[in-house]
């Protein structure tokens with residue numbers, strides 16, 4: 001049960017480390033930096049998709065679920081990375097993308113080529129209605145979720161970009177295909193999977209309209225068309241399959257539902273082990289909101305015997321320091337939030353560069369690559385700003401990420417934020433993370449009372465105090481383990497500390 005308390009580190013493959021000088025990160029680059037991750041103190045890494053892909057959605061449009069895109073390396077590179085990670089004591093999760101394929105997947109090509117081709121039934125083609133699409137479902141990237149196939153006059157469903165046709169999970173052939181994909185990676189020795197769009201695989205077959213939040217929230221929260229009961233027996237089968245392997249292989253579901261009780265349904269004892277909990281990420285810098293979110297997630301997960309997980313950043317959302325206001329104040333809040341995150345019970349997911357305190361990068365529109373930007377006609381800026389490669393050194397232009405030009409430009413301030421510049425600087429955000437990971441408390445969780453504007457709880461003998469926006473507080477007496485700022489005069493606002501009290 002290594003995963004119940006694990007810290008996972010998300011590697012956005014194209015932006016972590018480039019070994020061959022093409023400006024794009026790759027598997028050999030990751031392999032060369034595994035020592036950094038071991039020393040940082042994380043338990044596991046999650047690799048975003050490195051499969052062959054035409055990149056309509058940066059790898060989440062997969063052409064071959066058991067291959068490696070030559071830009072990222074080869075299967076031999078993957079095996080070498082996995083072996084080295086295991087030698088260093090790091091577990092490895094790969095990203096499973098079962099909701100859709102690339103439009104360039106051979107099976108979708110077959111599906112388009114002939115309406116009677118058996119592969120057509122692997123996807124969701126439906127006749128239109130009143131001269132338009134079959135219903136009003138919208139894509140997460142904007143516009144209708146249906147694309148006309150002019151040859152047949154039918155439409156196919158894509159909850160994301162039109163280049164990402166959705167698979168029909170009611171077709172048992174699709175289910176069998178993915179069992180083979182799971183076995184392929186489990187046989188190679190991976191420790192588990194992050195499941196993309198995990199609440200979305202089965203769609204409401206009646207095609208009833210979705211009840212989406214109005215006005216829409218910035219995160220997609222489809223509830224009525226997806227989140228179908230058929231998912232639970234599917235995940236139970238996957239769990240049995242993974243349990244047939246040694247060493248506790250796991251599934252982490254990307255279940256993007258606000259309702260934590262519904263998320264908990266997916267992590268019952270015989271289903272997925274973990275589900276991302278993105279709720280904390282949606283909270284403002286507000287102690288009452290954060291405490292309520294933590295309480296609700298913790299209660300919902302423990303009610304089914306599962307553990308919660310905590311996420312403040314990933315490759316789909318603006319960096320935490322920027323969300324918390326940006327600049328020096330945003331970075332300070334993000335440091336305090338790091339101590340909150342790493343003291344909470346359950347699993348934690350860190351996103352590469354979060355440990356460096358990176359902020360969202362402002363990119364000119366002509367450099368943007370995210371389909372969200374294009375499909376929304378530029379109204380939504382998209383996710384490129386958190387996907388800029390991370391800096392290892394102070395050397396321009398690639399800051400040690402690449403010897404050449406990085407695939408997205410890295411701003412000047414990445415120099416002082418680089419791993420090299422922060423290492424051994426006790427005041428740096430990187431050293432704060434190293435120290436927090438070294439002292440991470442794991443004992444029983446209990447809320448403690450604190451003044452308004454604070455979040456205070458105990459993990460056995462360690463008290464975690466987060467002063468969100470209250471006047472300076474006195475720290476509990478005991479041994480100070482870690483603090484996000486100087487606490488010589490008490491705990492100022494936007495500061496957190498861990499104190500061993502007995």
Ligand code: NOJ
Pocket residue numbers: 057060097160196197254315316
């Ligand atoms: C969630 C992934 O994190 C995101 O990057 C992607 O665009 C969608 N799923 C579609 O695969």
